Amino acid sequence: MKAFLILEDGTVFEGVSIGSTKTVISEIVFNTSMTGYLEVLTDPSYAGQAVVMTYPLIGNYGVTPDMESKRAWPDAYIVRELSRKPSNFRCEGTIHEFLEEYDIPGVAGIDTRALTKILREKGTMNGMVTTDDDYDIKEVIEKLKEYKVGNVVDITTCSSKYTLKGKGKKVALMDFGAKNNIAKSLNDRGCEVTVYPAHTTAEEILATNPDGIMLSNGPGDPETNVEIIEEIKKLYASDVPIFAICLGHQLMALATGAKTYKMKYGHRGGNHPVKDLLTGRVYISSQNHGYAVDTDTLDPKVCEPAFVNVNDGTNEGLKYVGKNIFTVQFHPEASPGPKDSGYLFDRFIEMMGGNE
Numbered sequence: 236m237k238a239f240l241i242l243e244d245g246t247v248f249e250g251v252s253i254g255s256t257k258t259v260i261s262e263i264v265f266n267t268s269m270t271g272y273l274e275v276l277t278d279p280s281y282a283g284q285a286v287v288m289t290y291p292l293i294g295n296y297g298v299t300p301d302m303e304s305k306r307a308w309p310d311a312y313i314v315r316e317l318s319r320k321p322s323n324f325r326c327e328g329t330i331h332e333f334l335e336e337y338d339i340p341g342v343a344g345i346d347t348r349a350l351t352k353i354l355r356e357k358g359t360m361n362g363m364v365t366t367d368d369d370y371d372i373k374e375v376i377e378k379l380k381e382y383k384v385g386n387v388v389d390i391t392t393c394s395s396k397y398t399l400k401g402k403g404k405k406v407a408l409m410d411f412g413a414k415n416n417i418a419k420s421l422n423d424r425g426c427e428v429t430v431y432p433a434h435t436t437a438e439e440i441l442a443t444n445p446d447g448i449m450l451s452n453g454p455g456d457p458e459t460n461v462e463i464i465e466e467i468k469k470l471y472a473s474d475v476p477i478f479a480i481c482l483g484h485q486l487m488a489l490a491t492g493a494k495t496y497k498m499k500y501g502h503r504g505g506n507h508p509v510k511d512l513l514t515g516r517v518y519i520s521s522q523n524h525g526y527a528v529d530t531d532t533l534d535p536k537v538c539e540p541a542f543v544n545v546n547d548g549t550n551e552g553l554k555y556v557g558k559n560i561f562t563v564q565f566h567p568e569a570s571p572g573p574k575d576s577g578y579l580f581d582r583f584i585e586m587m588g589g590n591e
């Protein structure tokens with residue numbers, strides 16, 4: 236069956252339908268990872284977005300037990316070539332079957348290189364994925380220009396708190412759309428991790444006397460999370476050590492008076508170099524974000540840049556002055572190859588006094 240991707244600028248790509256056949260409108264973004272497509276599909280940070288994979292062959296090792304959450308989140312999935320016969324000893328099915336299971340439509344067989352060049356040159360834009368060839372291009376473009384991602388943290392956060400038992404430090408993890416491996420990375424280091432829904436009050440968390448607080452990744456525009464930012468202000472005012480990743484990093488910056496901005500096409504992939512400004516060492520990181528902290532709005536009495544993106548100079552982390560708080564834009568819990576940035580979890584444990 237034919238499928239179409241219609242962009243906000245009027246560009247139309249024709250390919251083959253994969254997964255569900257429903258019509259969706261979404262924000263079109265691209266990911267440059269060569270592997271890890273299942274982690275991408277199950278990353279809650281992609282809620283409200285349709286993902287284009289730039290690597291041309293997707294699905295060659297099938298669906299494996301590497302999900303970062305309980306379900307898939309992108310609105311649609313766009314690839315050059317989808318493997319129909321995966322080969323891997325851990326394979327549990329195909330990506331086509333996976334997309335059907337979670338009712339996610341997709342398009343295969345289009346020139347994803349040309350599509351990515353459009354998104355890089357013109358910036359991220361909205362698009363429609365449909366199998367209906369009787370569309371009115373003018374009506375579609377009007378709908379695309381009206382589409383807003385909205386506040387998607389509410390649909391990705393957990394519905395109730397839960398705990399991963401451990402004998403080490405007690406960590407309260409705020410779930411704004413958290414990937415499973417954040418809690419697991421702490422739990423593997425002995426921490427007892429209690430995961431809280433996004434709108435949990437600061438009072439409830441602080442009443443449990445946690446040794447540390449973790450602010451997770453998540454989807455959408457950070458500035459839309461007004462109520463959450465107010466609670467983070469209270470957490471900042473406490474003396475509890477805090478470590479934040481991705482959206483959590485942005486929310487802490489907003490809570491302390493800084494600003495964020497939407498990037499032209501964001502950072503999404505497993506090969507982004509970031510430099511630790513304290514040591515000068517460069518790490519290869521996994522990233523997924525379309526917004527960044529504006530370093531020109533930072534108050535030097537409150538925080539200072541700790542990491543920078545080597546490619547474009549954007550902020551990748553902050554160290555807070557006089558506080559046991561540090562935040563990063565990238566994902567130290569992910570494994571884009573080497574696990575070199577996993578030391579940040581060890582730094583967090585040291586901030587909490589270390590494991591006894």
